[in-house]
Amino acid sequence: MRRILSITGLAMVMLWTGLFAFSYSAQAQVAGVTPQQLEQFKKLPRAQQEMLARQYGFDLSLLDSQGSSTGSRTNEEPQTVFPRGTTFDENGDPIIPEDIRAQFAEDEGVPKPFGYKLFAGEPSTFAQVTGAPVPSNYIIGVGDTISVQLYGKESKSHQLKVDRQGLITVPDLGPIQVAGLTFDKMRELVQQEVSQRLIGMQAAVSMGELRSIQIFVMGEAHKPGAYTVSSLTTITQSLFVSGGVSDIASLRNVQLKRDGETIATLDLYDFLIHGNMGNDRLLQSGDMVFIPSRGDMVTVQGEVVRPAIYELKDEDSLAEVLELAGGVLPTAYKKATRIERVRDGRRLVSTVDLANAKSLNVGNGDVVEVPRVSNEIVDSIMLVGAVARPGYYEFNAGMTVSDIITDVKTSLLSYADLGYGLIVRERDNRGNIELHQFDVAAAVEGDAEHNKQLKAHDQLVIFSRYEDKKLQELQLTDWIVSETEKQRKEREQLLKDYRQNYLRGLVIQQQRDFADEDAETGESEAQQELQGLFIQRTLDDEMNAMKIQEYAEYSRNNLLEPILTKLRHQFSESGNLPLVYVAGEVKYPGVYPLVENADASDLVAAAGGLKESAYLARAEITRTQVKGGETVTDYLSFNLFDALMGKQNVPVKGRDSLNIFAIPDWQNTLEVTLEGEVRFPGKYTIRRGETLTALIERAGGLTQYAFPRGAIFTREELKELERQRMQALARELQHEVATNSITGNNPSRMGYQETRQLLQDLMAVEPVGRLVIDLPYVMSGSMNADIQLKDGDRLVIPAQRNTVNVIGEVQLASSFLYDGSLNVEDYLRRAGGTRKKADEERIFIVKANGAVEMVELGGWFSLASDNRLEPGDTIVVPLDTEYTNNMELWRDATQILYQIGVALAALTAI
Numbered sequence: 001m002r003r004i005l006s007i008t009g010l011a012m013v014m015l016w017t018g019l020f021a022f023s024y025s026a027q028a029q030v031a032g033v034t035p036q037q038l039e040q041f042k043k044l045p046r047a048q049q050e051m052l053a054r055q056y057g058f059d060l061s062l063l064d065s066q067g068s069s070t071g072s073r074t075n076e077e078p079q080t081v082f083p084r085g086t087t088f089d090e091n092g093d094p095i096i097p098e099d100i101r102a103q104f105a106e107d108e109g110v111p112k113p114f115g116y117k118l119f120a121g122e123p124s125t126f127a128q129v130t131g132a133p134v135p136s137n138y139i140i141g142v143g144d145t146i147s148v149q150l151y152g153k154e155s156k157s158h159q160l161k162v163d164r165q166g167l168i169t170v171p172d173l174g175p176i177q178v179a180g181l182t183f184d185k186m187r188e189l190v191q192q193e194v195s196q197r198l199i200g201m202q203a204a205v206s207m208g209e210l211r212s213i214q215i216f217v218m219g220e221a222h223k224p225g226a227y228t229v230s231s232l233t234t235i236t237q238s239l240f241v242s243g244g245v246s247d248i249a250s251l252r253n254v255q256l257k258r259d260g261e262t263i264a265t266l267d268l269y270d271f272l273i274h275g276n277m278g279n280d281r282l283l284q285s286g287d288m289v290f291i292p293s294r295g296d297m298v299t300v301q302g303e304v305v306r307p308a309i310y311e312l313k314d315e316d317s318l319a320e321v322l323e324l325a326g327g328v329l330p331t332a333y334k335k336a337t338r339i340e341r342v343r344d345g346r347r348l349v350s351t352v353d354l355a356n357a358k359s360l361n362v363g364n365g366d367v368v369e370v371p372r373v374s375n376e377i378v379d380s381i382m383l384v385g386a387v388a389r390p391g392y393y394e395f396n397a398g399m400t401v402s403d404i405i406t407d408v409k410t411s412l413l414s415y416a417d418l419g420y421g422l423i424v425r426e427r428d429n430r431g432n433i434e435l436h437q438f439d440v441a442a443a444v445e446g447d448a449e450h451n452k453q454l455k456a457h458d459q460l461v462i463f464s465r466y467e468d469k470k471l472q473e474l475q476l477t478d479w480i481v482s483e484t485e486k487q488r489k490e491r492e493q494l495l496k497d498y499r500q501n502y503l504r505g506l507v508i509q510q511q512r513d514f515a516d517e518d519a520e521t522g523e524s525e526a527q528q529e530l531q532g533l534f535i536q537r538t539l540d541d542e543m544n545a546m547k548i549q550e551y552a553e554y555s556r557n558n559l560l561e562p563i564l565t566k567l568r569h570q571f572s573e574s575g576n577l578p579l580v581y582v583a584g585e586v587k588y589p590g591v592y593p594l595v596e597n598a599d600a601s602d603l604v605a606a607a608g609g610l611k612e613s614a615y616l617a618r619a620e621i622t623r624t625q626v627k628g629g630e631t632v633t634d635y636l637s638f639n640l641f642d643a644l645m646g647k648q649n650v651p652v653k654g655r656d657s658l659n660i661f662a663i664p665d666w667q668n669t670l671e672v673t674l675e676g677e678v679r680f681p682g683k684y685t686i687r688r689g690e691t692l693t694a695l696i697e698r699a700g701g702l703t704q705y706a707f708p709r710g711a712i713f714t715r716e717e718l719k720e721l722e723r724q725r726m727q728a729l730a731r732e733l734q735h736e737v738a739t740n741s742i743t744g745n746n747p748s749r750m751g752y753q754e755t756r757q758l759l760q761d762l763m764a765v766e767p768v769g770r771l772v773i774d775l776p777y778v779m780s781g782s783m784n785a786d787i788q789l790k791d792g793d794r795l796v797i798p799a800q801r802n803t804v805n806v807i808g809e810v811q812l813a814s815s816f817l818y819d820g821s822l823n824v825e826d827y828l829r830r831a832g833g834t835r836k837k838a839d840e841e842r843i844f845i846v847k848a849n850g851a852v853e854m855v856e857l858g859g860w861f862s863l864a865s866d867n868r869l870e871p872g873d874t875i876v877v878p879l880d881t882e883y884t885n886n887m888e889l890w891r892d893a894t895q896i897l898y899q900i901g902v903a904l905a906a907l908t909a910i
Helices: 002-007 009-025 035-042 046-056 060-076 098-104 183-197 235-241 268-274 318-324 354-359 440-444 469-473 485-521 525-546 556-574 600-606 640-644 692-698 716-743 752-764 824-830 860-866 888-908
Strands: 081-083 121-123 145-152 156-161 167-170 174-177 201-207 212-219 225-230 254-258 261-266 288-291 297-302 308-311 337-343 346-352 367-370 380-385 391-394 416-426 433-438 459-464 579-584 590-593 614-627 630-638 657-662 670-676 682-686 712-714 794-797 803-808 814-817 844-846 852-854 874-877
Touching: 145 183, 156 167, 167 183, 174 183, 183 201, 212 235, 225 235, 235 254, 235 261, 235 288, 297 318, 318 354, 318 367, 346 354, 416 440, 416 600, 433 440, 433 556, 433 600, 459 556, 556 579, 556 590, 579 600, 600 640, 600 657, 614 640, 630 640, 670 692, 682 692, 692 794, 712 716, 803 824, 824 874
Parallel strands: 212 288, 297 367, 380 459, 579 657, 670 794, 803 874
Antiparallel strands: 081 121, 145 156, 145 201, 167 174, 212 225, 254 261, 254 288, 297 308, 337 346, 337 367, 380 391, 416 433, 416 459, 579 590, 614 630, 614 657, 670 682, 712 794, 803 814, 844 852, 844 874
8 A cells, every 4th residue: 555655646645635626616727637647546446446435535436437438428429510500508509590400401402502501500519629649740830739658778758848938848858949849750859869878768759738729711711700729720620610511612723821821722512522631731720711702603403312402613515514513314315415504794505415415514603404214115015914024124026925025934923814805006207006916815825816026116905814803812822922022012013104104195185176275265373273173183083093992903804904094095086096906795784996807706704704695606797887866776786606706807996886695595593492381392403484382382382380481581572672671761761851950850869869860770671571371372372373483592481370469559568379259459459459659540460471451440449349450460559650750751761670670580480
């Protein structure tokens, strides 16, 4: 311990004296404690630090906090340059107003003077350079500190400051004149003096703290004036000290003046563009950095590396100006570069080729714009649809379809339609198209008829053989499942481009049409703008109409829609609609584009081919033509088989409609369901015209437990009719409820929400589609009573019943054993009688077979016996709608609900 204290005795006394003062001032520098002394103390073991702290009454936590805060400031590298106009709060944090922040941010798309953004900030402080290496040509001056480390027979360290006479005094050696020497010369001199005059000693010489100097920044500086800076400050650093340059400053002629003479000129473009700092001179005390106003300026924009406004110095050719801008981009269209200039009070435009850029002159105020090449890919073939590699392919003269689609297995998707492909070709400069149809499989095999020769800009469209999206998804191959996200997005983008190509042509054409009309009618620019908006909105609607999710991605609907839209517009120009219609027994009936030299076989292939039910002996084309100002319709019959085999050529024209007939008496499989009390229930396939009686006989007849009077017969077409009737009724009710709510004519106590809920309940009821039949009469053998069956019919024969049901507005709705001696009044009495809201004048009976009988009005208690009750009958007491609201529609809704409820109850009881 004594040894340690003896070694550092003097240093510790100074250190602790400073630390004691630091405990009051919290600033070690004020006490004169050097960083080296602090570091020396920190190297001591913690126990020795605590002992010394107790001895001198110093709190170590202050030193620790100071050290941590100092370390954090050292590591954070605080920002010192802020936008001009920035203010600072009490903590020193910057406050940048929004308008200044917006001005300081880069304005995309608008050319700015090059290089000014680098000097657009203003420093909050200019920290002197302390850690930078001292250059060998640094001139030693008064105030510099020289660090001399003596080593050899003993080691000593000295921090020697250059006094006003330019001397440093080395202990045991004496004064040495160093002012005015370069750093290298000074180091050699000190080392030589030590080695010659101090036996056995050598010296290591370096720079300590550097002196401060005063300089002047004048001219077009942001804040011209005198500044005190480090002696290592250069010309560029002085620009930052003064807050940068003004908006009209020259960056190419920054001058360093010393003793009234210009000793150096700095071109900041060398620094900004090439990174050349060779002319960035060190400043000396009293130097002046002068920034003149800028010279000639030229604007370069468009497809260049650095669009900006450049200051000219020695550049006078277009090639040299483009070099300042970093050169042109690969997307530049060099043959049509535009130069705008003002000469003799006139604004001129020149279109030049950059191949001659070296011989073309530019001057002050010129604007050079390098245009972009067109987005259209020239000399290419576009392949789209159900293909493995969609996209653009290089076009070569003489190439055919098989050069693009080389193999069915590797070039197409597994669900591609091999019988139908289209070539979409532009036939003129107005964007009008013509179409050529080919058989995909035959083209790949090299068939000359279908392996058609291609032209530049052709589009090959390959369709899916599925229209339904879900059905296609079931057929996805492993290749599609493993498709990457990038490939999927590229495929979607290509399909989008394919659709928009046609719409873009429509926009251009319609704009031309409107322009022609405007020239004739003299419409205003506002009217033209409205017309343009109308066109764009129409096209947007058409694009949205294409996005039908239920169709497969490459279905005929999706891929043909933009083509059909384009052809419909061509019709408005030529008067001939190039569309044809295919109906009947084909896979995909609909509207198709008319291809070149089309015949009936082409239309069949476009529609996906024939169905199994197609009649080959005869087909028909309906042709509508305008003759003498009147429409004339002709019917052309032909042998479909001969047309498909190529034995007969049946040409088609625009507006033609091809109808493929079904084989006479051809029918799809018809099924009827028998349930309940038949010997062999189940689904039966029937022939057309088969009757219900014959089907029951095929099913073995009824069982001994059958209740034929309660048979329930339903039919699908009746279901649909009921559904439509319920929807119409709900609309009428909703309209009347809304009207009454608005007018206040609503005697009902039901609120609007309750009424809407009732309507929703009505719409939620699933229709039954019941046909009321008297099965015993049907099976009696009468031809007039029998029923011809249809596909989807269902017959339910319940088991025997011996009950009578009472439902509706009675005290206790229930079922009772059938008693032939009882009438309606008796059953109602057993149900507790009717409620207050019952409509006693409209009580009706639903018979077991579904028929409805009204109870006679006017003393129905005495006449109730006329409505004979039978097992399975249901007595319905409806709600008195006049009790709540005088609307017949409510009564109709109630009756429908009751009737459907009775039918459902009968089905459930089976």
